Amino acid sequence: MSQKPGQLKMLPITAIHPDPDNPRTDLGGIDQLAHELKSVGQMEPIKVYPHPEREGDWKILGGHRRHAAALRAGLTELNCQVVEVPQNPRLALYLDAMSTGTNHLTLDHLGQSQAIQGMLTEGKTEAWVAKNFQIDKAEVKPRARLASQPKVAKLHERGTIDLLTAADILDVESETGDGSLFDSVVEELEDTRWKQRQQDVTRLIEQKKANAKRDVLRTELTGQGAVEIDSENRYSGRWSKTDAVLSIDEHIAAGHQFDVSTPESVNWWAKTKAKTKQVSPERKAELELVRRLNGTLPTSKAARQQFVVSKIRDKKALTDADDRELFADVVFANDSLTEARKRLIAQAINLPYPEPEGDESEYSEPVRRRRSVWEEQAFELVYKMTLGQQVRLYAWLQAADAEDMSHKFNLYQRDSWEKAARWKPMATWYRRLISLFGYIPDRDEVDAMRLAASQDQQGNQGLDVELPVGAEVTCAGCGQHQVIAADASTPCPTCDGGDN
Template identity: 90%
Template sequence: MSQKPGQLKMLPINAIHPDPKNPRTDMGDIDQLAHELKSVGQMDAITVYPHPERESDYKIQGGHRRHAAALRAGLTELKCEVVPAPANADMALFTEALSTGTNHLPLDHLGQSQALQGLLTEGKTEAWIAKNFNIDKAEVKPRARLASQPKVAKLHERGTIDLLTAADILDVETETGDGSLFESVVDDLESSRWKQDQHDVTRLIEQKKANAKRNVLRVELTGQGAVEIDSENRYSGRWSKTDAVLSVEEHIAAGHQFDVSTPETVNWWAKAKMKAKQVSPERKAELELVRRLNGTLPTSKVARQQFVVSKIQDKKALSDAEDRELFADVVFASDSLTEARKRLVAQAINLPYPEPEGDESEYSEPVRTRRSIWEEQAFELVYKMTLGQQVRLYAWLQAADAEDMSHKFNLYQRDSWEKAARWKPMATWYQRLIKLFGYIPDRDEVDAMRLAASQDQQGSQGLDVDLPVGAEVTCAGCGQHQVIAADASTPCPTCDGGDA
């Protein structure tokens, strides 16, 4: 990256032009630098080369801050090192920007991202960039991606999010095609006063995705003339859910009202034929809580699974002792690798599990062949995991059946022997997540566990989950309670709405 020294000249400042592609977005304290130029003089020359479009003029390759400060100071000329026009001016500009010495203001995060993206666009490899600019190779592309989204780059610069979380946020618009959803996530994070870990942001993203789907469904139904049932009618005893299999038009014609309980589920309510008992305020509150949980627990499930995936993929997530303890726990609960568990393996190793296409059945020969090939590839990928990664994956597989039902409140109930047997594997998995992985259940998971425990008249032993050591607080912002760890960065990870 070194070049031969150029010729030193004093050039008229009006003959020197900034490069419009300069990645530096933060010029720093220009007033202070202008004062130094006037009082002490210019110590270091700026680097320029003959302007490709303006005869007798020059374009800046390095020294944009000094040029801006000189204009602020009212100087009429600048000391310049005139070098030959580079073969690739953009490459030279980005290289110069990333090579800023310790005596100069370094690029901000957005400027670095734009320079890195520029070098990638010019054909430089991640390995070349990492070697020449002392950047971790794995960070080159994630940091370069921030060039397209200054707001996300700013969140990363101020420490609100890390690079992995930034990548998740940038994927929102790509995955959903919804720019407003992306902006909503960013706006929420901009108002946060605390660092947000990847798990918190995953919850936020998934909840917003779910709300967006619900709203789309509501708009579609109301656009056809359907009426959404309100809370008063839902528990008045004058309306009841109907199991009638009708089209939307037929439901509307019958005078039914709808309720969007989850992003994919619509319940229809019909006027009751017989007057039902009035619902007490306590029972109404309980039913409303169950309804809310059935709408939000799917989000908890997705976020929790993403948390587990991140722990499986991180080679140093648990200590050797914790991995050994986890393995000892799960080895006695071994079971066959069912189709559902193979799909969990597919998530963990990032190798999609083959599904039937078109008119194929689950048991057709092409599907069996593709799945046989997948198993060979999956075996090789799992084989290359560290022992700790394998143990965490295996522990997750033991909870596969319970995880599959954890988006409904019914799984958390244990007020019969049958329900208790169904809940026990999930209770065991929660204990392992909390004790060994450092997982903190969100408010909806805690509410589901507490409500289920309060309904358990037989007092099932060994099925209550020991919540993390910490504090139970009530948020002044949202008015809802939350269980947080003792070292949590914010009293209310759910909404960041204020102190308890």
């Protein structure tokens, strides 16, 4: 008699088979569960469906731990809930595993990763997985990637690394093609007891990459018969670096010795006839430190840049307040905070910039004190702006020098290299104003840009500003409104070519 879907029935344990795609890799506590099954009995049925390849047998959809414990306990049959054959058995298996209730052992990190990867493989989107299992969408793909590397998943589970750091580690082999390098990074982290910051792991990865490149270069050179200079010769005064442009064979033939201080370069040393110099132990230690730093600072730079990249990509890296403080620091950077920029900031925040009074000079102590106080107050006001307001202010400041000269036609000209360089920031600012802010240049601005373009003999077409076609503008001379046509070159009809 066939089993109806949803019906509960005791089935022989020999006819029940685990799903080989089960993402639960750690069944955990089987002995204890086996003891409970023998002493208390099976409290909840396992979920099965007709086996697609074994007629009369069953395949487990949910309850792999109970099945394993029953086998350990020596039970001969299990209470089962029979369900219909899922339309997509693998997807159903992953969904059931991820939906494990509080009365059961939840999936470990590796099991979750394998289930998430399985759902993505079966066609579910990152957004769907995130929504149905309360996972941050940005974490779905990184967590899925851990399915292929159990050791990295274990590092994440025990809290040694976070997901972003795990992604960096997983990229090592794909980027370098060096599996031993990946293993070396993982092994070193496995010996670490404390949580590792992403920047420290990035630095570790970059250093191992650099060391691997250095080893390859060193092996290639020694394989051709070259000799690596040792510390004794390096500071003996009998050897000095040579700038001779020779092939490796020619260096070897000349008796030169090599030094690989960085992965990208090789220094060659030649014997010198100069008198031997005595190098003190202190000086030798200093030179060795410089040599080491020249070899490791490139790694620090790469790790630092990668750290910044990760923070830029991470939408939650900083709070809104932190972002606004950072941008306020950029706005008030000392190397770029010219007087022209300060005056623009003063307009934007409605805090008048202190000017000399009476007989005071521009650089008198009272004026400097007032301006110092102004900068403190201005910083606080800029900090309180929204990030969007700060960005718009900063974009304006980028054009401060050009804006300061924009009252003269000379700024619009670009018929020489120097003039083109001077016009470029204003052209950029015009483009932003028109495309993003909806600004419409007035008639005089239009005339200035078109006249400058007609005089350009240098071919600086990249500095042209595309004017809004069909936009209504106001003549600066008579105040009349008119529409800019695509080929507009005539003056305002009312002014009739007059001097406006």
